[in-house]
Amino acid sequence: MKKKIAIVTGADNKYFPFLKNLVLSLNNSNVLEICDLCILMVDTENNYIADIDNFINKKKKVSFSLKLFFNEKRNWHKLLTERPFLKDHFPGYEKYIWLDADTEVLDSQGIMNLIDATEEKDLAISTEINESYVFKNTKFGIKNIFSSFYKISGWSFKNYKKYFSKDLGEDLFFKPLFNNGVFCMRSDSPFWELWKNEYQAALNRAKTSYGIKTDQLSLNKIIYQNFKKISILDATNNWIIFKSEPMIKINESFFTPSFPRRKINILHYTNYKSDENFVYLENNKKKYSSIIK
Secondary structure: OOEEEHHHHHHHHOOHHHHHHHHHHHHHHHHHHHEEEEEEEOOOOOOHHHHHHHOOEEEEEEOOOOOOOOOOOOOOHHOOOOOHHHHHHOOOOOOOEEEOOEEEEEOOOOHHHHHHOOOOEEEEOOOOOOOOOOOOOOOOOOOOOOOOOOOOOHHHHHHHHHOOOOHHHHHHHOOOOOOEEEEEEEEOOOOHHHHHHHHHHHHHOOOOOHHHHHHHHHHHHHHOOOOEEEEOOOHHHEEEEEOOOOOOOOOHEEEEEOOOOOEEEEOOOOOOOOOOOOOOOOEEEEOOOOOOO
């Protein structure tokens, strides 16, 4: 029987250790019994994919689908530009789940939450907000918050202003940022085309390859313009570990460090690099990356 849901991910050669870990976690959580696994490939050779090829239903080599006005040589940037094109690359599914290669599915409930949340909504996605997350003002945003509340700085405002408008930056800076490393979107959603258009508009203003990173800001703009069509999932379905390392409890399960403790379904190793110390999930026994001690 044809599966109705596609899980899509991808990586270049350097990120393959993360990708392998993700695919093995999907298999161990039995998610691939109900979803097809589709891989976007960006390198010229595909030898690195051989280790997980038996888990893959479809794969496609991609380039930049949007028009760039600067030279871009980094292959992994192709994956950022291709997220609005998932249903074009792999047509025929009712829903598309995107998982960054540096995520890990600890419990199938995370995938089920994404699927169930899009029964009546266009998009299911988590914010980068949780009571356990530690705010790091040097990276995310406000300088001298107590002495100058209205003086806005930081990555999000700077790039909203640069690639969209100052008014949008001032508005969205004070709203939670949605992380598009994990999301589920219905195939019939108008968000696909809206996302392509907003992202292309941002790229039109970009003079360097840094503009490629506006994929997430473009999606956030659409989300806040169509807020009633969004299902906001708990951070346990996209736990960003550099913001807060989870608590390891009995049976190697991960839980939120703050009360009430909730089981984490999907880990997201954002800002970490794969290396020889990375531990894979093997033989249906859960082993976790040495990233978390």
